[in-house]
Amino acid sequence: xxxxxxxxxxxxxxxxxxxxxxxxxxxxxxxxxxxxxxxxxxxxxxxxxxxxxxxxxxxxxxxxxxxxxxxxxxxxxxxxxxxxxxxxxxxxxxxxxxxxxxxxxxxxxxxxxxx
Amino acid sequence: xxxxxxxxxxxxxxxxxxxxxxxxxxxxxxxxxxxxxxxxxxxxxxxxxxxxxxxxxxxxxxxxxxxxxxxxxxxxxxxxxxxxxxxxxxxxxxxxxxxxxxxxxxxxxxxx
Numbered sequence: 001x002x003x004x005x006x007x008x009x010x011x012x013x014x015x016x017x018x019x020x021x022x023x024x025x026x027x028x029x030x031x032x033x034x035x036x037x038x039x040x041x042x043x044x045x046x047x048x049x050x051x052x053x054x055x056x057x058x059x060x061x062x063x064x065x066x067x068x069x070x071x072x073x074x075x076x077x078x079x080x081x082x083x084x085x086x087x088x089x090x091x092x093x094x095x096x097x098x099x100x101x102x103x104x105x106x107x108x109x110x111x112x113x114x115x
Numbered sequence: 116x117x118x119x120x121x122x123x124x125x126x127x128x129x130x131x132x133x134x135x136x137x138x139x140x141x142x143x144x145x146x147x148x149x150x151x152x153x154x155x156x157x158x159x160x161x162x163x164x165x166x167x168x169x170x171x172x173x174x175x176x177x178x179x180x181x182x183x184x185x186x187x188x189x190x191x192x193x194x195x196x197x198x199x200x201x202x203x204x205x206x207x208x209x210x211x212x213x214x215x216x217x218x219x220x221x222x223x224x225x226x227x
Contacts, residue, residue, distance in 0.1 A: 031213050042119075042220050048214060090159065102147045102149070102209035105161070106151075107158055109157075
């Protein structure tokens, strides 16, 4: 049972470069989420998806793009990376029905450094 | 809008002592409440959750939490901590559209 995986686990990129973080889950969960974790802020929601081809903005979406063509994949793209996007990024998924849909399961994270 | 406050940024506790982590939430409706733990370099693991019913909920690793509606609190407790409990702990509240709002976290250090 692979669960939810993220790749790469570590990434260093330069300012202005495009970078894509991958998230893959094997549970066929409907909902998927991208968070960033920064010291003193806990986790902040970037984007989420209720199903394939359905995405919506979270708390801090600027500078990020997502897509979800398949239920199991939810890639996050930084179109032009900035130093302020240096962070640890977590992908999560959750099931339905009601109530348990809030119960999210997290991937191991991607540590991204923008130089 | 919902919010979560964890008043304690850092707590140090001796091994074998009890632990209580505070969590206060602000949400207009009946909340769904969660505690997650994050060990260094790891992702978040669900410790326990409250949806409805009994206000004292049991979780994994010997943790429990009590929902107190009158105080808008969902404090996490463990009677006797182990060195392996050193980690960061996050409280979260379920908001609309199946989203979670997280507190800023409490770091727990366990001393021998």
